[in-house]
Amino acid sequence: MILEYAPIIMFLLLFLLLFLGVPIAFSLSFTGLVFAYFLWGIQSTSLLTSAVWGVMNNFTLIAIPLFIFMSILLEKSNIIADLYETVYKWSGGLRGGLAIATILVGAIIGAISGVVAAGVIGLGLIALPQMLKYKYQENLSLGAVMAGGTLGQLIPPSLNMVVYGAITGVSVTSLFAGGLGTGVFLAGLFIVYILVRSLLQKDLAPALEKEKRATWEEKFKSLKSIILPMVLIFVVLGAIFTGTATPTEGAAVGVLGTIIISLVTKRLSFKGFQDSLTATLKMSGMVGWILAGAACFSSVFSGVGGNRLVADMAQAAPGGKWGILVFSLVFIIILGMFLETMALIMLAAPIISPLIADAGFDPLWWGIIFMVVLQLAYLTPPFGFAIFYLKSAVGNKIPIEKIYKATIPFIILQLIAAIVFIVFPDLALWLPGLLKK
Amino acid sequence: SPQGESGKVSNGKVYKWRMVTHQIPGTSRYDGTILPFVEAVKEASGGRLIIEPYGADNLFPSTDTFDSVKDGVVEMAAIYTGFWTGKDPIFALGGGTMPGDPIQGFAEHYYRSDKLEPLISKVYEKHGIKNLGSFDYAPEEILLSATPIRSIDDFKGKNIRAAGIASIYYGKLGASAISLSPPEIYTGLQLGTVDAAEYNDFLVNKELGLHEVTKYVIEPALHVGPSSDKELIVNPKAWESLPDDLKAIVMTARDEARYNSAVAYGVENQKAKQEWLDSGVEIIQLPDADVEEMRKVAFDLLLEYKNEGAASEEYINAYAEVLYDLGYVEDAKKLGYTR
Amino acid sequence: MRRILEVIDKISYWSGKIVSFLIIPLTLVICYSIVMRKFFSKAPDWGFEVPIFLFGIGIMVAGAEVLRVNEHISVDVIPRLLSAKAQVALKIFSASIIIIVCLFMAGQGYKLALSSTLINEHSSHQSSFNPPIWWYKWFIPLSAVLVLLQAIRHLVDEILVLLGKETENK
Ligand code: NA
Ligand code: NA
Numbered sequence: 001m002i003l004e005y006a007p008i009i010m011f012l013l014l015f016l017l018l019f020l021g022v023p024i025a026f027s028l029s030f031t032g033l034v035f036a037y038f039l040w041g042i043q044s045t046s047l048l049t050s051a052v053w054g055v056m057n058n059f060t061l062i063a064i065p066l067f068i069f070m071s072i073l074l075e076k077s078n079i080i081a082d083l084y085e086t087v088y089k090w091s092g093g094l095r096g097g098l099a100i101a102t103i104l105v106g107a108i109i110g111a112i113s114g115v116v117a118a119g120v121i122g123l124g125l126i127a128l129p130q131m132l133k134y135k136y137q138e139n140l141s142l143g144a145v146m147a148g149g150t151l152g153q154l155i156p157p158s159l160n161m162v163v164y165g166a167i168t169g170v171s172v173t174s175l176f177a178g179g180l181g182t183g184v185f186l187a188g189l190f191i192v193y194i195l196v197r198s199l200l201q202k203d204l205a206p207a208l209e210k211e212k213r214a215t216w217e218e219k220f221k222s223l224k225s226i227i228l229p230m231v232l233i234f235v236v237l238g239a240i241f242t243g244t245a246t247p248t249e250g251a252a253v254g255v256l257g258t259i260i261i262s263l264v265t266k267r268l269s270f271k272g273f274q275d276s277l278t279a280t281l282k283m284s285g286m287v288g289w290i291l292a293g294a295a296c297f298s299s300v301f302s303g304v305g306g307n308r309l310v311a312d313m314a315q316a317a318p319g320g321k322w323g324i325l326v327f328s329l330v331f332i333i334i335l336g337m338f339l340e341t342m343a344l345i346m347l348a349a350p351i352i353s354p355l356i357a358d359a360g361f362d363p364l365w366w367g368i369i370f371m372v373v374l375q376l377a378y379l380t381p382p383f384g385f386a387i388f389y390l391k392s393a394v395g396n397k398i399p400i401e402k403i404y405k406a407t408i409p410f411i412i413l414q415l416i417a418a419i420v421f422i423v424f425p426d427l428a429l430w431l432p433g434l435l436k437k
Numbered sequence: 438s439p440q441g442e443s444g445k446v447s448n449g450k451v452y453k454w455r456m457v458t459h460q461i462p463g464t465s466r467y468d469g470t471i472l473p474f475v476e477a478v479k480e481a482s483g484g485r486l487i488i489e490p491y492g493a494d495n496l497f498p499s500t501d502t503f504d505s506v507k508d509g510v511v512e513m514a515a516i517y518t519g520f521w522t523g524k525d526p527i528f529a530l531g532g533g534t535m536p537g538d539p540i541q542g543f544a545e546h547y548y549r550s551d552k553l554e555p556l557i558s559k560v561y562e563k564h565g566i567k568n569l570g571s572f573d574y575a576p577e578e579i580l581l582s583a584t585p586i587r588s589i590d591d592f593k594g595k596n597i598r599a600a601g602i603a604s605i606y607y608g609k610l611g612a613s614a615i616s617l618s619p620p621e622i623y624t625g626l627q628l629g630t631v632d633a634a635e636y637n638d639f640l641v642n643k644e645l646g647l648h649e650v651t652k653y654v655i656e657p658a659l660h661v662g663p664s665s666d667k668e669l670i671v672n673p674k675a676w677e678s679l680p681d682d683l684k685a686i687v688m689t690a691r692d693e694a695r696y697n698s699a700v701a702y703g704v705e706n707q708k709a710k711q712e713w714l715d716s717g718v719e720i721i722q723l724p725d726a727d728v729e730e731m732r733k734v735a736f737d738l739l740l741e742y743k744n745e746g747a748a749s750e751e752y753i754n755a756y757a758e759v760l761y762d763l764g765y766v767e768d769a770k771k772l773g774y775t776r
Numbered sequence: 777m778r779r780i781l782e783v784i785d786k787i788s789y790w791s792g793k794i795v796s797f798l799i800i801p802l803t804l805v806i807c808y809s810i811v812m813r814k815f816f817s818k819a820p821d822w823g824f825e826v827p828i829f830l831f832g833i834g835i836m837v838a839g840a841e842v843l844r845v846n847e848h849i850s851v852d853v854i855p856r857l858l859s860a861k862a863q864v865a866l867k868i869f870s871a872s873i874i875i876i877v878c879l880f881m882a883g884q885g886y887k888l889a890l891s892s893t894l895i896n897e898h899s900s901h902q903s904s905f906n907p908p909i910w911w912y913k914w915f916i917p918l919s920a921v922l923v924l925l926q927a928i929r930h931l932v933d934e935i936l937v938l939l940g941k942e943t944e945n946k
Pocket of ligand 1: 110111112113115151152153154155156157158
């Protein structure tokens, strides 16, 4: 009897530990350990070392330290600062320009990697200080970083979608196309939101004062500082889309490119380089231990029958076809709070996606909705990986509750987007459809 | 109540076991055998043996299954033997993954796996695991390519995704073997990071969407013949604790899973092949002379494996005998079989 | 007492410092593999596992240094609302949880690494490189012990504060 509710009790224990201030990595692994120990005996506590070993052998995760390193180098060598200054000069009277640039940079990182830790920490390091420097409101800046940094979840290439395709039989190419369409739509929605809010609220994302605005000559002169970042983006994206490097390897190309650029332009001191190494290590270590904890937690969660509980609840959901859909959405958002994406897909997709298909919904459409909602789960407090990744990038400068608050408008935007794709399936499906013709 | 050979009487106790596999729920290799197997055990035992199945990486990374079964974290696993090549060299051969393998279809493969099972079981036993034998059947893997490979010379200089012995084999053909994890094969072929990739059969590869990014399939598949997708392994203590009638039920259900897999994978694979053709993929047949030369390269490689130790030598000799039994007399002789 | 605590800090600091350099070979190895594969079709067979080793050692060993500088992320909204004494109590609680986790990780990791060493275990990635990996498994108990030491160091620190023997020096 108690076993049936074990998954729920696991969540409660995890919450308790979190709110008592136990670091996330250890809250996750401790909860997993306790349940493994008391339900299955001491030998099962090896699930923790299995989880650690799994993280230590996952090639895709190599993108995390590489991206963090690249971001820190870009920041320390002022390459990104120059880029933002140029954007600032060019956006002239337009408010919110830097936040928009942040969303766009997030989309570009997303096209390189699907690892959300890379996107959020990267933007937290390079874009956030720039927005704050130009007096952008902190709340909006934090939100833009998290929203932009999670776009890699939707924008292809995405290993998550390949795995989802294998589980559900949905075409991966179609999922990629759907992810690109919805990802661009979301980015557009974020940009419109930023524009409208900055228009209404004078001090939210200020433009340069009239008398300080750059002349055309200054504007064109400043363009030379976008050359380096552009070359870098071109090289990395080029390496990936010509098949020269896999998306994971692409991050290493980016690091090497950044180092070369910094050396050639003499923008990086030896001390700065060494500090970058240390900072990279700390942030990736933090992420690595969280991922291991999350893997431990989710393995015990499925071991205690989390999937069965969910399947039973979905089938018992009232309201027929739409009831099942609503339940599934809520379920993904809740699970998305606790589990890493890949674990969540492995756990939820085999149970939920067939139910949705049986209810008469289009499997491809649902696959795209699944991915959109997953991205939302990254942002939802109290437990959202994007929140924690950003916190690790900002350190003690910004308390976590401010980051929590910053997610709210972007959660609402993502919910709106999800609802739009649900009510107008054609919006999610037009790009995959175009591809078929 | 039923009574087994050793006289251990069933006591009506309900056993709850956990079983892991490297296959993902929702795919044919999971739904086609794992689910029918646990269902059959439950039904035949009248609910006295309940096996809860867990899909790929659900409880722990699939490659940690070996230690987890040994230590009793889970009681049972249906899993690919090739994962344990690092534990013991013989497991490299034990999955039935033999380069140059002339064996075809499930009947011949089942004959082989029954003949070689004692050798594999002995190695498992040495490592503290009880092997119940081959669980199901996997048709030969196919070689997917984005560029045409029409002769043995075309292999030279190609980047080919491969795993296990096959990666050494492609090296011998002058290609460069690349390691990509399964989910990365899709983008690897799509973007041209690799020219070609070997991974599973028509059916499984189609589930991964690989037909969307493949232009050519190169036949015959010489890197690996038909094999066992999974071996059924158990924790020895847990196994001994079962009454004999439940043990018999497990073995019978395993046989049923094997039978199911011959249809669910074998026949369905044939059907899937037609869908590949319909989606515009071209199947290239390598010229006979080249195939023969490639087989020789493969057998030379197998002969090298004989030096890996007494167990490997014994295994390849037993394999050669199987080839002889099945009428592949010349091939048997090339592997050193004498009668 | 202080001496021992300082030594633990130094161990964490230096272990982190040393592995932080691994990102350089990591970058170079991957770039080298890319070039050899793309332009020479001679991808090194170690191009898959070596980056994995460099990455895995780095992130795991880093754990202790991350703990030393208090950068394991936590949700500290509620603790910050409490009295100073309650905060110290919660820190002791946190450190105890970390100690328990690391004890299990060290113990199970030791078992795992030992049995792997005894069979001279090689890679499970099915590459033709097939390197030994038993040594890599030792980084699990090693990292756990490093974090364990640092957590004990925090625990002792906070207990001293609670007993009023010392003031917090952070
Ligand atoms: Na992506
Ligand atoms: Na969340």
